[in-house]
Amino acid sequence: MVLLRVLIKPFLNFSPVLQAVGLMIAACLFFSLMAGVIRYVSDSGMHIFQVVFLRNVAGILFFLPWFFQSGLGVLKTKRIGAFGLRSLFGFASMLTWFYAVSLLPLADAVALNFTAPIFGTILAVVVLHEVVGIRRGAAMIVGFIGAMIILRPGLTELSIGSYSAIFSAVAMACSMTMVKLLSRSENTAAMVALNQILIIPMSLIPAIFVWTTPTFDQLVAILIIGLLATVGHLCFTKAYTLADASIVMPFDFFRLIFSALIGFIFFMQEPDLFTYIGAAIIFASSIYIAIREARVSNADKDEKKKAILAQTKAENRSGPIR
Numbered sequence: 001m002v003l004l005r006v007l008i009k010p011f012l013n014f015s016p017v018l019q020a021v022g023l024m025i026a027a028c029l030f031f032s033l034m035a036g037v038i039r040y041v042s043d044s045g046m047h048i049f050q051v052v053f054l055r056n057v058a059g060i061l062f063f064l065p066w067f068f069q070s071g072l073g074v075l076k077t078k079r080i081g082a083f084g085l086r087s088l089f090g091f092a093s094m095l096t097w098f099y100a101v102s103l104l105p106l107a108d109a110v111a112l113n114f115t116a117p118i119f120g121t122i123l124a125v126v127v128l129h130e131v132v133g134i135r136r137g138a139a140m141i142v143g144f145i146g147a148m149i150i151l152r153p154g155l156t157e158l159s160i161g162s163y164s165a166i167f168s169a170v171a172m173a174c175s176m177t178m179v180k181l182l183s184r185s186e187n188t189a190a191m192v193a194l195n196q197i198l199i200i201p202m203s204l205i206p207a208i209f210v211w212t213t214p215t216f217d218q219l220v221a222i223l224i225i226g227l228l229a230t231v232g233h234l235c236f237t238k239a240y241t242l243a244d245a246s247i248v249m250p251f252d253f254f255r256l257i258f259s260a261l262i263g264f265i266f267f268m269q270e271p272d273l274f275t276y277i278g279a280a281i282i283f284a285s286s287i288y289i290a291i292r293e294a295r296v297s298n299a300d301k302d303e304k305k306k307a308i309l310a311q312t313k314a315e316n317r318s319g320p321i322r
Helices: 002-012 016-043 048-061 064-070 080-103 106-113 116-126 134-151 160-182 188-208 216-242 245-267 273-318
Strands: none
Touching: 016 048, 016 080, 016 106, 016 216, 016 245, 048 080, 048 188, 048 216, 080 106, 080 160, 080 188, 106 134, 106 160, 106 245, 106 273, 116 134, 116 160, 116 273, 134 273, 160 216, 188 216, 216 245, 245 273
């Protein structure tokens, strides 16, 4: 722990925005490496249900030093229902994402995963009754076109891996909505740890029916997955608490770059041109949506500040109430 503090101390001197960017790029690297190890474990014969369960168990192991130092009291929350809902969405996203990674080239799975912000906007309209203007609506349509370029329905056969990647993006959008709400009052590390704790019993049930004794190599790979996932989620969650999504989100494109490199180097996967074109279109639309939402949010905050200031001035002019 002392060595870790020494290594990250210079990083803490950077501005919050630069810290958020650095954390996001690091998270992209960790998640891409994790996807590569997941593909390796899947190719070795372990069922995805078992991989998901053991990944969460391994993730908790890396939180044990933090539990011993801080105590289990850090997990106390008055919003257990919100945590449970976030974990349910997270489990669904994780399960379908792992399955997609086991079937698709890594770059293809990541490219389709970029549709999450588009689904997040749809979710805001349906659940939160937000009004989507022409610009955001157009951006959603453009993003959908990008997904169709990758999938090319009618020209190529749609695989269950593609469906899994898209479903994972939908579940991720739901999960990230909950993360943003919880981050207003909850500790970053506690959010990640409690999420994994709640997912363990969810993932145990399907894992029981396909259980096989892991080999030594598989156990080592699972531990690596747990480490990469835990550190990646800590970096990802902290990045979103340090800066607005419109600043952090553009750097999520590094996931495609890292994943394409890992897929090519270790699995001889070569994504076609359509994957890169579709991913660029999806990502551009997602960035526009994020920037647009940030501007609307800032405008709403400014209007509220002006209203409060006007009310305060009016009260000062009228004098104290006797």
